[in-house]
Amino acid sequence: MVEFRFDIKPLFPQPIIKVASNLLPHTFRGDRRQCLDATSKMSEIIDRLGQLSAISQGLNKPVTTAQRLRMSENQTIYLLADTEAGHNGAVIGLLKVGTKDLYLFDEKGQTRKMEQSPSILDFYVHESRQRAGLGKRLFETMLNEEHWTPVKCSVDRPSEKLLGFLRKHYGLVRTIPQANNFVLYEGFFGDEASQNGSRNGHAASPERTKNGLHITDSPNTQLFGATYLGDETSKQKRFGRRGSESQQHHQQQQQQQAALLQQITQISPNGRYGAPRPTCSMAEIIHAGSASSGKGGGGGSAESNRTK
Numbered sequence: 001m002v003e004f005r006f007d008i009k010p011l012f013p014q015p016i017i018k019v020a021s022n023l024l025p026h027t028f029r030g031d032r033r034q035c036l037d038a039t040s041k042m043s044e045i046i047d048r049l050g051q052l053s054a055i056s057q058g059l060n061k062p063v064t065t066a067q068r069l070r071m072s073e074n075q076t077i078y079l080l081a082d083t084e085a086g087h088n089g090a091v092i093g094l095l096k097v098g099t100k101d102l103y104l105f106d107e108k109g110q111t112r113k114m115e116q117s118p119s120i121l122d123f124y125v126h127e128s129r130q131r132a133g134l135g136k137r138l139f140e141t142m143l144n145e146e147h148w149t150p151v152k153c154s155v156d157r158p159s160e161k162l163l164g165f166l167r168k169h170y171g172l173v174r175t176i177p178q179a180n181n182f183v184l185y186e187g188f189f190g191d192e193a194s195q196n197g198s199r200n201g202h203a204a205s206p207e208r209t210k211n212g213l214h215i216t217d218s219p220n221t222q223l224f225g226a227t228y229l230g231d232e233t234s235k236q237k238r239f240g241r242r243g244s245e246s247q248q249h250h251q252q253q254q255q256q257q258a259a260l261l262q263q264i265t266q267i268s269p270n271g272r273y274g275a276p277r278p279t280c281s282m283a284e285i286i287h288a289g290s291a292s293s294g295k296g297g298g299g300g301s302a303e304s305n306r307t308k
């Protein structure tokens with residue numbers, strides 16, 4: 001449990017509070033002096049929990065800090081406390097979420113720009129209280145507050161524990177391969193966001209396919225040109241598919257997606273873009289770009305640059 005030198009109870013009139021960029025609990029009411037005091041205490045809580053989360057995930061620096069939250073436009077932190085614990089109460093969990101503009105591959109391996117897409121950015125329950133249903137409680141509160149559904153959330157480089165958590169509580173198993181650190185599950189693109197109660201996650205930039213060339217308005221296409229999808233994809237489009245082949249179809253799809261990921265990182269354009277570069281550099285550029293657009297509230301870069 002994470003205890004502090006001050007009494008946390010005035011900050012937690014209820015076990016789970018929500019904190020946005022003003023660094024105040026959503027329930028907080030007070031004069032200027034009380035606000036200053038509360039933000040200073042809240043910063044300490046967020047920094048401590050963010051640090052413990054990083055240590056627990058083996059990251060070399062925290063994904064969550066008070067400073068980052070202050071600078072963000074559309075990120076929210078949910079904090080879970082046990083006000084009965086110890087002398088001053090204890091904070092036991094943190095969940096940071098936000099919306100992001102992301103370039104993602106759909107089930108067919110085609111690029112889609114998702115605007116204001118719901119993302120899970122950091123999640124931590126203190127070691128002494130894990131596997132007791134507290135993570136689920138925190139997550140459910142967040143889903144209700146944000147009006148999100150789990151399958152519509154992208155997850156920023158999930159740990160094994162979080163993958164297990166999502167599998168156990170929400171039956172999320174089958175992922176859609178991506179070229180960046182975000183993990184998506186099948187059903188993410190289920191048309192369209194509104195059908196599943198999500199108010200976020202708008203698809204943009206419909207793509208065109210011509211002679212096996214995959215053409216989009218994404219930076220992938222703008223910088224490197226169209227991607228060659230191969231004959232098999234065009235054949236499938238032309239001839240369709242019978243139901244009994246669905247298992248085989250799924251395997252083929254997975255292989256094609258893997259091949260597509262490889263093609264995107266291997267296409268060697270002329271000029272300065274032809275220079276060798278690390279495998280994931282494109283994803284980094286794309287997400288750094290969306291960060292600076294201001295829409296992504298910290299964009300894809302701040303969190304997905306988690307380094308181990």
Ligand SMILES: CC(=O)SCCNC(=O)CCNC(=O)[C@H](O)C(C)(C)COP(=O)(O)OP(=O)(O)OC[C@H]1O[C@@H](n2cnc3c(N)ncnc32)[C@H](O)[C@@H]1OP(=O)(O)O
Nearest residue numbers: 122123124125130131132133134135136158159164165168
């Ligand atoms: C985008 C990101 O934030 S990635 C980083 C995610 N955070 C971490 O990995 C930090 C360490 N882990 C944790 O803080 C927690 O385990 C959390 C936040 C992932 C889950 O919180 P919990 O309170 O443990 O979850 P809850 O009790 O509701 O659910 C338990 C399920 O989560 C998964 N899980 C939780 N702890 C573990 C563990 N030590 N090993 C394997 N799976 C685990 C399992 O599926 C577990 O079900 P099971 O006990 O039947 O196997």
